[in-house]
Amino acid sequence: MTSIESILARQPRAIARAATLIENRSVASEALLQALWPHTGTAEVFGITGAPGVGKSTFVTALIRELRQENKTVAVIAVDPTSPFSGGAILGDRVRMQEHHGDPGVFIRSMATRGKLGGLAPTTLDLTLLLDAAGFNVILVETVGVGQDEIDIANMADATAVVLVPGMGDEVQAIKAGILEIADVLVINKSDLDGAPKLEAELQMMLSLAHRLDNWVPTIVRTIATEGQGIAQSLTALRSFKSHSKPKDRQRQRWIVRLEQLLREKLSNQISAEQIEEAARAVTSNESDPYAIVNGWLKQIRGTNPFEIDHLGIAVKSIDNALGFYRDALGLTVEHRETVVQEKVNVALLPAGKSKLELLEASDPESTIAKFIANKGEGLHHIALRVPDLSTSVERLKSQGARILNEPQLGAGGHKYVFVHPRSTGGVLLELIEER
Ligand SMILES: Nc1nc2c(ncn2[C@@H]2O[C@H](COP(=O)(O)OP(=O)(O)OP(=O)(O)O)[C@@H](O)[C@H]2O)c(=O)[nH]1
Ligand SMILES: [Mg+2]
Structure with missing residues (x-):
């Protein structure tokens, strides 16, 4: 079997190897993704984000179980996890991990750290294409926090849940700006702890004051991920947003972003880090101006046109x-x-x-x-x-x-x-x- 056939046959080792190529942004990954492209387009992609420790991985694990009961195959991409899935101990509940371990319908991938040129979103999108082609029905992307990377990733997903926990107090205020932009569903996890009603009231207040361009009012769901409570409702809420939004519009938006990224990536790959370093020095010491430098780079890149x-x-x-x-x-x-x-x-x-x-x-x-x-x-x-x-x-x-x-x-x-x-x-x- 070729690697493409093995991926299409959902063989975990072939998928893992391909994922490594993609993460390393290896040249080979491009040809691979091109070959897989015709097989993509059917998976549901849901983003799960939130501050460290709010229970995202526990929530994701509970979602997997819910989806497996629907007979759906599930892949998880854990982006920059502070507590990687692969460690095995993170859930504090080995039984659950074992429940999915060895299940051919579940594939979990922890993605390496930040600092990637162009952010994490391009790699994440390529990984979702891989997993989509491999035939996973649902792809869950777990990210930490609400930064630019998470906004980009959320924009690529069909729907995104932001996980919060009671007792965050002023933090709700702090994340308010970013949160509305990406939260299609607001999950109040650890609802077994004090303060869930208070947090929900604060969120309701926030939602009543703000207004989204797409007129969607984010659904609030209370969960206790450790006990599997509120998980089915969360999934329903994610899917209602997906059917509310115009998938074609969202996809087009996603590809506008991705094509720009690809172009930027291809262009900047032509200029070495040393060249940029040297140019920065030349600009700082007034030896050259930045516009002349960039124009020079463009000329250099045009020179590498293969025709x-x-x-x-x-x-x-x-x-x-x-x-x-x-x-x-x-x-x-x-x-x-x-x-x-x-x-x-x-x-x-x-x-x-x-x-x-x-x-x-x-x-x-x-x-x-x-x-x-x-x-x-x-x-x-x-x-x-x-x-x-x-x-x-x-x-x-x-x-x-x-x-x-x-x-x-x-x-x-x-x-x-x-x-x-x-x-x-x-x-x-x-x-x-x-x-x-
Ligand atoms: N009480 C309570 N604890 C929970 C709940 N959900 C998760 N936890 C616990 O919260 C801790 C963190 O859970 P994780 O699922 O690792 O959280 P996370 O958001 O993935 O954390 P990072 O990946 O490190 O950002 C664990 O000890 C979980 O058992 C819940 O609903 N209630
Ligand atoms: Mg986690």
Whole structure:
């Protein structure tokens, strides 16, 4: 079985390996996610967040049990847990852990720490795609606190519960600003402790004063996670929000955020930490301004675009005559001259920046260059474009109906090339070259 098949067959080890690739933001994870992409789109994704110790993991464990009774498969992503699931002791209730341990319908993943470039949300989203493709019906994402990462993650989820506990007092005030933005459901956990009614009253007050753009009034649910109380109601509340919100709108919003992140990530990966360090020093010491630096980076990144004009081929009657212009008058230098026997052509290469001019002269009256000149006169004969992967380009062009003139073959410089008929390219013979 390939790793893709093993993931689709929900094999825990294959999923764990893929999750590691994703967490490390390894290059391989991109191809993997691309292959899995067609299999995604069915899982329910719920976010569970709240301050440390409020009982999120206990709540999540209770939710798993509830969902297993519905015959749903469940995956959990614990983001930056202060008490990781994998430790085994965190629930203070080993029986429960064992209940889910070894259950093939449950997969639990603790995600490594913060400080990731671009935040935790992109990695979390990629993990949900993996688990979604693996066929888990419900994905629970446990995060700590209400920071930017949690807001981003909550925005990606179908619904998010913020877990609170009685006796937080002024803390409700403190988290108020962030909480409304992400809490679709407010869970008052540890309702067995004193102060649950007081907290609920405070939350009701808060909700009556604030107003959400989507007109949703967050549901308040009291729970005792350790005893499984209020769990079914919490799940119902999460699902009612999901059906209240317009899933397509939310998904589009999610992908606007994610596409921007991907772009940012790809762009910033092109610039090393050392380069940024050095640039910061140069700005601080007034040696350069930040705008010039960023523009320079953009130029550098554009330079790494895998497509590049390799050369322009110009058909001439006589290379020696043409050099009177290109070399002697214009000042270009001849890097290389040769006769390509198979094409019946003499060639002179004159570098110009990253590209070259290629002067082409017939070495035999039967040469295509001789015919070209006879038909059209001297002039631009072809444009040669370097592509990252010739066979892929050829496949794509063929499937689009472009006329390829030869199978990929080895040219004089040892590179592979094909020609594309001018009829397909807008009137110019196009040579595609793959760099060695
Ligand atoms: N009394 C009471 N204790 C609870 C309840 N739910 C969880 N606890 C306890 O609260 C403690 C913390 O629970 P966790 O589930 O680890 O909390 P958490 O929010 O996941 O904590 P972090 O992951 O460290 O942020 C544990 O000792 C739980 O047994 C509850 O409803 N009532
Ligand atoms: Mg926890």
